[in-house]
Amino acid sequence: MAKYIATRLVSVIPTLFGISVLVFLAVRFIPGTIVDQILGADSIPTQETIDSLRAYFGIDQPIHTQYLRWIGDAVQGDLGTSWRTSQPVASMIAARLPVTIELTVAAMFVALVTGIPLGILSAMRENTRLDHVIRIASLFSLSVPIFWQAAMLILVLSLWFNWTPPAGYVGPIEEPGTNFRMMILPSIVLGTSVSATIMRMTRSSMLDVMRQDYIRTARAKGQAERVIVWAHGLKNALIPVITVAGLQVGYLLGGAVITEEVFTLPGLGRLVLGAIHQRDYPVVQGAVLFIAAMFILINLIVDVIYAYVNPTLRYD
């Protein structure tokens, strides 16, 4: 197992390197630099002013020198400074990260507690009306844009129940009650989109498992159906569901961008969107690199868990 983890860890390094090069070059290839932005289109600056500004922002150096300096600082936790706020990018990310983590975890919770039971129910009632209803509902759920679902939920709750989620963000430790009321809608909106995928995976995995010989043997032994489903069936059927759930974290991180924007939650997604609109490239660069690294780390953890529960994988 230790060898497997070591191999997977080593394989992550070239990917991380590639991501850093891609993010760095993408920002450098955008037409116009920070200097052009500061000087504006109408001004006619002297060459001396331009040169001193280029030197100040370090963009007078050859591109590989710029990259090495940036990546050298990044591995030490220094992701640069925001052009707009002059704050360190790393501390801006650190301030926004808890909101995104809370939203992602809560959404995953919603997805699992709805997706897995519905998947089991659908598989156990295969080909019945209930199965068809659940499957069609899951397809609809996959087809709804997050921002529209959010708008409709807000509309229904405010028009019919006269309830609106509290404005402004407070942390779960300072005011748990307000935080819960604030996060419940975003978590439902983001979670139901993933719930459909988890439901579909649970259903097909459960159907596969329930057709295995050992299930037939358990039935032949006269074991109670409840024990067969929960102890034998579900335990094995959940293995691929873990992988799918882990991979969906990436989707949740992407979806969090939109969800945070709609519900005005001050998370990483809104930080990236705001920085994009303000053309604050150090923030975009740092935050995107951070999210990608986080995504790779989560995938790595999922792989390790999967290898742990399914030993045949470790020898591939």
Added chain:
Amino acid sequence: MTKGVHLMENATVLRAHPRMPQWRRSVRLTFRNRLVFVGGLLVVALTLVALFAGLVAPYDPIATNSSVALRSPSVEHPFGTDRFGRDVFSRAIHGSRISLWVSLASVAVATTVGTILGLASGYFGRWTDLLISRVLDILFSFPGLLLAIGIAAFLGPGQNNAILAIAIVYSPLIARVVRGSVLAERHKEYVEAARLIGARHGRILRRHVLPNVLSPIIVQASITLSYAILIEASLSYLGLGTQPPNPSWGTMLSEGRPFLERAPWMSVFPGMSIMLAVFAFNLLGDGLREMLDPRLRSG
């Protein structure tokens, strides 16, 4: 209807008519598979509406008329009007054209690029595979929507840049599916035979390998179309895709946001249009996956 039942039914069609021409077999299978039939019907209807938007829409989707601003749904304006007095129904109809065009164009680019990369990676193996797989791994390391937002932001807002962004996001997905299928095919006897009679790599890939990996490509492309519609709507909603006053569904939702309580019809109908279109492609993709299941082909 379940996969097992479908496979058995489809197998019966094939076995009962061993000499039936390929196209007739395909048509029969399409009609037998309810998902493909209903999904296909919806997609055809949507395409017709998009193609003949000018004839279906009762009003000009861009022309403003402040005297009828924010009118609720009525006989004259079935989906109501927006804050500039534009007919929401006409804008939703014309929105289908933009949505379908952006998603079709981006998926066409993604499928072409992804297929070429997947074929090369799976067939040549070694360094070619290593290089392409590493690049794909890097692109896979970004959450899809975030990557699309990033690319669209760097390229600048606009429809063509949105097409490019969506294509870049989904090329790796197609490439990975194609690579996997090519790996399964490349050591088969027909490929070895073609090699032995001296066929060039290009010819082997084009004439022999590609036709045998087409099914997963078709399935993946149809499912990707539904993702592409959602991403286009998201980009336009965030102001990075289609630009106003052009009536993209995402742009319409973004415009309706401040009027959610006063004029909910501005948000309800464009959202339902997105949902219907994505649902149609999801249905079609799911059905095609059942219909073109490899287990059936090997049976």
